[in-house]
Amino acid sequence: MNVAIVVLAGDGIGPEVTSAAVRVLLNIGTARKHSFTFTSQLIGGASIDRSGTAFTDQALAACKASDAVLLGAVGGPRWDNPGAAVRPEQGLLALRKGLGLYANLRPVKPYAALIAASPLKPELLRGIDFVVVRELTGGLYFGQPKGRDTVDGRVRAVDTMEYYDFEIERIMKLAFKLAAERRKKVTSVDKANVLETSRLWRQIATSQGELHQGITLEHMLVDTASMRLVTAPSSFDILVTENTFGDILTDEASVLTGSMGMLPSASLGDGGPGLYEPIHGSAPDIAGKGIANPVGAILSAALLLRYSLHLEEEAGAIERAVERAVDDGCRTVDIGGKLGTEEMTSEIIQRLKL
DSSP: OEEEEEEEEESTTHHHHHHHHHHHHHHHHHHHTOEEEEEEOOOTHHHHHHHSSSSOHHHHHHHHTSSEEEEEEOOOGGGOOTTOSSOHHHHHHHHHHHHTOOEEEEEEOOOGGGGGGSSSOHHHHTTOOEEEEEEOSSGGGTOSSOEEEEETTEEEEEOOOOOOHHHHHHHHHHHHHHHHTTTSEEEEEEOTTTOHHHHHHHHHHHHHHHHOTTSEEEEEEHHHHHHHHHHSGGGOSEEEEOHHHHHHHHHHHGGGTTOGGGOOOEEEOSSSOEEEOOSSOOOTTTTTTTOOOOHHHHHHHHHHHHHTSOOHHHHHHHHHHHHHHHHTTOOBGGGTOOBOHHHHHHHHHHTOOO
8 A cells, every 4th residue: 555644744743743643654554465555744833833723735735645644833932922923733633634534532541550650540441432523624723703802992803613514514524433432421511501602502412312323312501511521531432523622622621631742633524634743842842852642643643554554453553552561561751651652653653463
C-alpha cells in the first residue's frame, strides 16, 4: 500500500510528538510492507511567522491531495495577542472547514496501570470506555455574525451559535453507527432548556433515535454531563455533542486518563483525508525539552490507520504496544515517570508485535 501523509507539526511540542508518531508509522510500514510518504506543511504560529497567515492555500491543497493528515498542536504565548488580526487557531479552523471534517472522535479509556495518575477515586475509573463524538464545523466557532463593534459608545463583541438541521443529522447518524458497533447507547448532550440550537439538536437526536430502535438514546444537559463525567464516567458509551460543548467536555475527560498527553483524536468527513491529532495543546513551557508525552500522537496514528487506511490489525498493534509499555512501567513526566519523548517512543516501538 502506498500512502501519502501530510504532517502539520505546528507549534510548541507539536514537532516532537508528530515525529514520534511518524517513527511508529515507519516501523509499521517496514513490518507490513506499506509505503508511507510523509510531507511537511506549516500551520499555526509557524505559518504566521513564515507567510503572515495561519494556514496557506498551498498547505490546504497538499492536505486535500493526501490520504491522511497528522497534526501536532498550534499556538503559544508568542502569538497570543487577543487583538491580533491573525491567530494560530485560525489555521486549525480553516483546515477543518477546508477538508469538510465535521466529526471529531475522541476515545477515552484509562489504562489500569495508570489509575493512580488520575485525581479521581479508583472505583470511579473502573469500566470506563466511551467515545466523545463532537460536531466540528458548526456552532460558535463558525457562526455569523462574529466580531466587535461599538454601540452607544460601548464596545460589543458578538459570537453566533448557528446550526443547520443537516449538520446535526449527519453527526447523529455517525453517533448511532458507532454505538451499533459498541454497547448500543447514545448520550446526546445539549442545553435545550435555554438554547434554540439545542432544541433543534434534541429534536433531531430524537428523530434519529426512533430510526435506531436497538440503541438506547438519552438526552443530557451539558452541565449535568460535565458532572457525570467525574461522578459516573463508566455510564457513557457514545457521547455526542455540539462543537463548543465537545471541546470543553473532552478536556475534562482527559483527567480520567491521568494526562491530556494520553488522548488521541480523529476528525472525519464524508470521504477525503481524515485529520489525526492528540487532544493536548502546544505546551510551550516544555517545548524543546524532550519530555512531552508522545502517546496521544502515537494513538492518533493508530486511528489514522483504522479510519483512513482501514488497517485494523496495524492500528490494534499500536494500541496494544502502548498498553504493554504502560503496563511495564514506562512513563513520561506527566504520568509520574522519567522517560523523555524519544525514550517513550522507543519503548512502544520495541513492543510492537506484527
